[in-house]
Every structure is written in structure tokens, then in C-alpha cells.
Amino acid sequence: MNAAALTLAAETTDDPIYQTDFIVEMLRQTRALDSYGQWDGKTPQQILDSYVLTKERKREIPVIGDPDDQIISRVKSFHNAIAVLIEKECSLMAVPFVQLTHEGFGRALIVVGKLVVMDRTLRDVHRFGFESLSKMKTEADKYLGVALEIIGKYPEVAGL
């Protein structure tokens, strides 16, 4: 990854997005799943840059074969972070599931009690990424909002 590419993640460390719960959690989750130590000693920008895929970057990624471990870790970190935010908001345990079949297809679920609060089909996992950190946060916030809405509607099932 070159220096020019690295500037994509976010403008500066002063960007207030780095203080948001979601981005803080994304960093924590990404480090937690870093089995190979690839993020040791790296800055938040460098780590989160791996989630930023502009159209140009996407075009460079081949979608042949099964996604590698690093891609899978990114997909898991994103959904883990959403699950943590759900937990913080509703004080109930939220459990994420990511099931990838071959060729980059799959499904991600988040379960609270007996309630499925997020359920999405994953496609093109090889190219899992977002145009910017801010777009990533917007998408996470959207899933969080939908999850809290369904929990509010069926609190009994979420509490099972």
C-alpha cells in the first residue's frame, strides 16, 4: 500500500470521527482479530485505511476464489463493532454471526436474545469496504438504528 493510498482513510488524526464510539470500537475489533500481528505498531489511520475502498481500489481487486483471512477479519470486525454498539445502547448481549460460503458470498446476522436485529446478505466480500470512514460510520449507524427499533418493538423476544 503506498503513501498516496494511505491518505484516503481520513484527512488528519484531528478528524473528530476518530473520537466516535463506532470508530474507536472498529479499531479495537480490528486489533482483536489481528492474528498475524499485521497492525502492531500501526496508527489508527493506517489500520482503518484497510476499510476504505474507492472505486479505483475496488477495480484492482480480483474476485476470484475464496476471500482471504484478512478480508474475513475485516467483515467480522465491522459486524462485531455494530454488535458492541447495540449492546451499549440496549444493555443486552448482541451476538454477531458471519457465515461466508464460497466465492465471497455469505450472510451476517446479529442476534439479541431470540431476536434477529440485523440480517444482511453479503456479496462480493473480496471488495468489502467503504468509500470513506464517514460512509462506513453512516452505514453502521443505519444498522444500529434498525436494530434498536426492532428491539424496541419486541423487547420480550430480545430479553429471552
Next chain:
Amino acid sequence: MNAAALTLAAETTDDPIYQTDFIVEMLRQTRALDSYGQWDGKTPQQILDSYVLTKERKREIPVIGDPDDQIISRVKSFHNAIAVLIEKECSLMAVPFVQLTHEGFGRALIVVGKLVVMDRTLRDVHRFGFESLSKMKTEADKYLGVALEIIGKYPEVAGL
């Protein structure tokens, strides 16, 4: 597998258990996940015998490392078959998820609409099996019963 071991699966083909919905579905699911063609041309008894683990057989299985593809296929087939039976009973789509972490631990879920109708922790997946076909069916029936009960209690969530 020797001839003596094969007699474990069920006494004879005439055993009425082979006509039950669950066992018929188990055969179908096991064949569906047979990527290597290991069950081609095999009898129902030979195929289902792979699910029968007496205490002696269990003792012979090492629990080191990750479970192999054949074990994972058995775990999936079992939960797929339960999901199909749930669908038949409630006429709603039931989606099974099996998520295995390393070393043979994991979790199996079945989801109907936004309702989690089965949720179990898997341990010792290397030794996934049942004392007899009849015990396997009893366990599946138990999960089916619990699933239908919760669907009956929260039909709105199951219908989402």
C-alpha cells in the same frame, strides 16, 4: 469402517425409522453436502452409520486440531434437516447457521423470520454423533418441538 461397525446404524432396512420424515431428510441433506462423492452408491444404512458414535467409537476419535470437512458436513446436515422439518410444520422459511470456531467449538442457529428458534452451543464437534439413529431422531424431535413452541408464541416475529 468394518462390517461389525456398520451394523450399528440400524438393525435392518425394514426398521420403520427409515420411513420417518427426519431420517429421509437426513439422507437427503447428507447427500446434498457430499462434495467428494463419498456416499455415491452407498446404502442408507452405510450413509447414516457415520452419525452413530458409540462410547467406544468416540474414544477412538482424537479431538486435536480443527474438525475436518466431513465432520462439518455432518453437523450441517443435522441442523439443515431440523430446519426442513420446521419449515414443513410452520410453512415459513427456516434458515440454519453453523459457525465453528477453532478446535471444535461453535454455535448452531436456526432462524425463522426475525425469530431465533434454535440456538445451541457446539462442543467437541470432532465427536459429533449419537448413540443410535433413534437417539438422533429423538434429539431432532426435541429441537423441533421447542422451535414450534416459540414460533407459536411469537408468530409475528417469525413472520417478519
